[in-house]
Amino acid sequence: MSSTLTPEREAHLDESLDGAERDRLITDSLQTSQRRAEGVKLRRGLTFLLMTLVLPGSAQVAAGNRRVGRFALRIWAAIWVLALLTALFLLAWHTAAITVLTGSATLRVVQVALVVLGIGWALLFLDAWRLSNPPDLARRHRLGFALLSLGLAFAVAAGLVASANVVSAQRELVSTVFAGGGDEAAKDGRINVLLMGGDAGADRTGLRPDSMTVASIDQVTGRTVLVSLPRNMERAPFPASSPMHAKFPDGFRCADHSCMLNAVYTYASEHKNLYPGVKNPGAQATKEAIEGVTGLTINYWALIDLKGFEDLVDAVGGITMDVYRKVPIGGGHAKLYGYVEAGKDRHLDGREALWFARSRSDSSDYDRMVRQKCVMNAMLNQLDPMTVLTKFNGIASASKEIVATDIPSSQISTMLDLAQKAKSKPVGSIAVVPPLMKDSSNPNLPKIRAAIGDQIAKSEAMDQPKPSASAAPAGGASTSAPKKSSTSASSSDPGKKGADTSNLSKVCSA
Known part of the structure; x- marks a missing residue:
């Protein structure tokens, strides 16, 4: 058979290929x-x-x-x-x-x-x-x-x-x-807030504010002075208008020396009949006692339960601060679990911050007061509005469990403004410790009040215009800095960091 295609066959094949294409x-x-x-x-x-x-x-x-x-x-x-x-x-x-x-x-x-x-x-x-x-x-x-x-x-x-x-x-x-009840009127141009750290441990009767600090804030500039008071002070006087004054006309004192400053809260809480209609008699009585000691009129009080303080610190992501000395976690009558190690710019979680603030082992009450103010200072500097906003749920959840105050909601904006202003200025400080207070059972109250007044005056002077050289007094008198008050604490201190805490940035540095 021939394999050659005929012209007709080729044309048919080409037509088939064109159709497929x-x-x-x-x-x-x-x-x-x-x-x-x-x-x-x-x-x-x-x-x-x-x-x-x-x-x-x-x-x-x-x-x-x-x-x-x-x-x-x-x-x-x-x-x-x-x-x-x-x-x-x-x-x-x-x-x-x-x-x-x-x-x-x-x-x-x-x-x-x-x-x-x-x-x-x-x-x-x-x-x-x-x-x-x-x-x-x-x-x-x-x-x-x-x-x-x-x-x-x-x-x-x-x-x-x-x-x-x-x-x-x-x-x-x-x-x-923010239930309200405080006094919003500034006193001599200042808002004074009593900050109490309470500890309602299983081994104690009722809650005792073992940490008591007055934040005295300039109403205009926000410049703040922290006044810390020892828990073991006796003979705290009450204003004549206080119900406690009738019970303790010579100050809060007992023969067995159990009537210390931190016991005022417990006593008033157990005798609520002295304060009919007052939501928190313990806080009110403590505020009155501290007014008697310091000579300051307290506008508001705020109480933080130290057992929940670590939750609050954790809620804001911890705090970064200088830890100027190693502090035990536990110790004393309890088991020693470790230490908050010393160091510069250490980031502390809630547990470490709490123990740095409250540890009593290998420490005096006075050193403890310094450490507490260092923690307060660190939190003031780091709690910016963005942190509060982004972590508000955690902060609010912790705060509802551990915070009580008589600051009304209408004053939240004022307090926020003052806190923001305070962040831009160094925080002043004075601690009522030896030698300012040589005997906690019989404190020299006029001397203490004068020292507090001096420290506040120095703080306010920092915002006053500096006198020019041409304004020097006639006769060539010098305009040198004022001499230190005789009530200033010396460098020899019963605590680890010294009693002179007028410059917290310096005191709290590692």
């Missing part, structure tokens, strides 16, 4: 058009999601229920207008704005609004997914697009609900802790 080209063209159409549909769907993210409701105006879309856009615009007005309110009337924004009713409205907005925004994302007509998407795009839509819906809902939880924590903190 045409079919392939047609198929490729159809597939390209289909992929292009699928890409357009996917981009359309992604555009709807982006529109919903940036301008909630705009996707509905473009391709869905326009009434719903316009309503959502109006709500979104109103939120931005309200945010702008709030920012202007804060700038123009800062104190009033904080007072309004921390009010219980305001916080409740904000909390509910955030939850409703979160749910509504999530529904708009799901509707944007529906408007994209998922069945028309390519099979390979459907799952990813659905997951993206659900993820965005969940993210905005969860974010706003989490914000609502922060607002709820703020509202509960304000209503639980």
Whole structure:
């Protein structure tokens, strides 16, 4: 048989090959058009999601229920207008704005609004997914697009609900802790706050504020002086207006020497009939006793339970400070678990900070008072508004368990302003320890009050204009710095760091 193709056969074969090529080209063209159409549909769907993210409701105006879309856009615009007005309110009337924004009713409205907005925004994302007509998407795009839509819906809902939880924590903190009852009027231009560290251990009767420090704050500059008092001081006098004055007209004293300053709280708590209608008789009586000792009028008191203090420090992520000496964790009558090691710029967690502040082993009460003020100083310098905001839930949760105060919610903004001002200035300090107080059972109260007054005067003088050389007194008298008060503590100290704590930055350095 001949293998040679006839002209008719070749023409037929060429015609067959051209037909197959045409079919392939047609198929490729159809597939390209289909992929292009699928890409357009996917981009359309992604555009709807982006529109919903940036301008909630705009996707509905473009391709869905326009009434719903316009309503959502109006709500979104109103939120931005309200945010702008709030920012202007804060700038123009800062104190009033904080007072309004921390009010219980305001916080409740904000909390509910955030939850409703979160749910509504999530529904708009799901509707944007529906408007994209998922069945028309390519099979390979459907799952990813659905997951993206659900993820965005969940993210905005969860974010706003989490914000609502922060607002709820703020509202509960304000209503639980800032119950009010203090005196907001400044005394000689200063706000005096009694800070007490309480310890209600299993081996003690009632709560005793073993740490007592008065923060005396300049109302204008925020410059602060910390006045620390020893727990073992006796004969603390009470003002004539105090119910305790009738019981102890010669000061808080007992024959067995058990009537120390830290026992005032327990005594008044056990004799509540002396303070009818007072929520915390122990704190009120302690405030009155410390007024008698220092000569300062106390505006507010705040009590922190030291057992929960470590939770508060952990809630803010720990504190960084110089540890000027190694301090035992435990020890004394308890098991020694280790040490808070000395070092510069050490980052302490809650447990280490607590033991550095309160450890009594291998230490005197006076050294302990210094360490407590060093911890206070570190926290004052590091608790910036951003830290408080980002970790507010943990702070609020810890605070509700361990903090009590008579500062009213209306004064939160004032105290925040003063704290912010205080951060920019060195904190002054005076400790009522030997030689300022030679005998804790019979303290020289006039000498103590004079020393406290001198330290506050020195602090206030730091913000006064410096006299020029031309302002020197006639006769060439010198304008040299004033001599140290005779009540200043000497460098020989019963504590490890010395009694002169007028410069906390120096005292607390490693």
